[in-house]
Amino acid sequence: MERPFRFEVHHEDASSAARWATFHTPRGPVEMPAFMPVGTLGTVKGVTLDHLRQTGSQMVLSNTYHLALRPGEDVVADLGGLHPMMGWDGPMLTDSGGFQIFSLAAMTKITEEQATFRSHIDGSLVTLSPERAVAIQEKLGSDVAMVLDQVVALPNEPAVVREAMERSLRWAQRCQQAARRTDQALFGIVQGGLDATLRVDCAERLASLDFAGYAIGGLSVGEEPREMYRIVEATTPVLPRDRPRYLMGVGRPVDLLEAIARGVDLFDCVMPTRNGRNALAFTDRGPIRVRNQVYQRDRRPLEADCPCPACRHSLGYLRHLFMAKEMLGPILLSIHNVTYYQRLLARARKAICEDRFAQFVSERQASWSKGNACEG
């Protein structure tokens, strides 16, 4: 019998550590490098299913923490699980809640046994152990589940960072032992802050546990991009070449390309949708602030060659929608931005295939900087 999850590397770029691969899941393939739009509460904000498919997204992410609080994993299960509930029949990944406990929850207390915290919705007391994080994700029915990890603020005391990394490793093992579903892959998460030695140590020990995939977590929490790139660069060589590598919560278009060049295969980020809701559009000439007065009578679309529904309209119309606070503005720009990310990654895969990924990164960076200079 074929394994339900299989990672197939098609080509490794000659000019960088980038690779073109396919991650096969029971719900279909994911071409990598891949970007997952974030469907926090079982919906990518403002985007209907048909539009989501049109963006070219193959895999989406949902948040365990948010869904466990609202509507609760039992309700999701009663509605048939996350896939039937959302109507998304493609691959889906759920995070474990580790990051949200760090970023959203209040009065968090971490013991060896579990995390205890107050819900950011109603202040109620919630506990999350590695076993419970796995049980919730099994109820949600995602295709890829993440281990529960402990995320710490950066910079931080070396001892604090090390302790969180060690605990994350122990929790990863407990998650692995708790996992029951054979149709759900479990990914480990590398922690270790901005200390490359710690990261390498964590990655090696995690790799020996034989996860279906490996994430780099605890980054994109305010550190300089070059610090993030340095940690990614130190970590990826230690991770198994035959498993997908996932950089969690990243990032800007440039961050994706820099990480791909260092061997990362998978990303998720709220940036395209959150920025879209705030009238910032990603384009090949850099980000565009759609509310800018200069676009008032601009008949051109955001990007002439973009097939998304926003680009069937003029910039002037998009600006009008935002100035008039019409819902359609956030809707259209969210769709455009996710489409932009997917089109960027499609081009990235092609560049890898043609052994010119390093050149592709330089070209994109030049194009983004040039456009930004123009908008002023």
Add this chain to the structure above:
Amino acid sequence: MERPFRFEVHHEDASSAARWATFHTPRGPVEMPAFMPVGTLGTVKGVTLDHLRQTGSQMVLSNTYHLALRPGEDVVADLGGLHPMMGWDGPMLTDSGGFQIFSLAAMTKITEEQATFRSHIDGSLVTLSPERAVAIQEKLGSDVAMVLDQVVALPNEPAVVREAMERSLRWAQRCQQAARRTDQALFGIVQGGLDATLRVDCAERLASLDFAGYAIGGLSVGEEPREMYRIVEATTPVLPRDRPRYLMGVGRPVDLLEAIARGVDLFDCVMPTRNGRNALAFTDRGPIRVRNQVYQRDRRPLEADCPCPACRHSLGYLRHLFMAKEMLGPILLSIHNVTYYQRLLARARKAICEDRFAQFVSERQASWSKGNACEG
């Protein structure tokens, strides 16, 4: 040469005054009785163009008052006109602003020459004369323009109602004389409050002016439904049979059917979209309050036979979206409600065609009441 606008009555119902007709416009036909979703500011709130088309809508309405204030008719013209700006290539009707001067503007002063008022956006002083209402609509480039009318609160002093009706008639003539575009039809508007005699008088004098279509205005401003039906019933027989009849700003599904039975062909209303945004869904078993706790684990769609994107999901999911304040809730319910209206009118046209419209109205009313009793 064929006239650019042509109204073709296919069949008159044997059981009521309802008629099945086609209104031919330069941008395509409109099957009547027809419902126009309201795109106040050049967008049906929360609905993308492809979804709007999927609802079965053939004609949409935009508001002259709103567009003149924001982004301004000159900006719309610079963006190619309302059709290219919205991307809607089907028939479009613009109102004249008369109703919004009554309902939205502040410190309104009406003279014989024009209306002067303060913008509800920024308080700036705006004037609107019959000539300017036509000029704005010609710049917007809608297919059907409306004359500027004077709407009064109801109930009101007979002298006030009569004066507004007489002025509306004079303004209608001025609009007719000001109109220049041959590719834009101009509809007259019957006023006269709740006084059937005044309405008949107004309708007769308006009919002699030979408009391309006739609207009944100034209703749905808080009066009892039966009062509205009484006025419609008194007015339609006086209006030319070979022109479309449009009941402005109406209404609930039952109001549409009652008005169709009295000879009305065309409607517009914000109800499907506004109620959709507020979690109220129209169905054959009456309106459904989607936030109701009873739907938390309900796996059924709103309507099993509805082809809209909302009905590909469970009621439980729709409820979750509203409880979590996700944009997708208002988006999906707006699409569903417009779809419901269009499906209802498609069935109405079929019933007219089969001479059983009166029976159809009874059946629908029974079904709506029964469902409401169930929800409790």
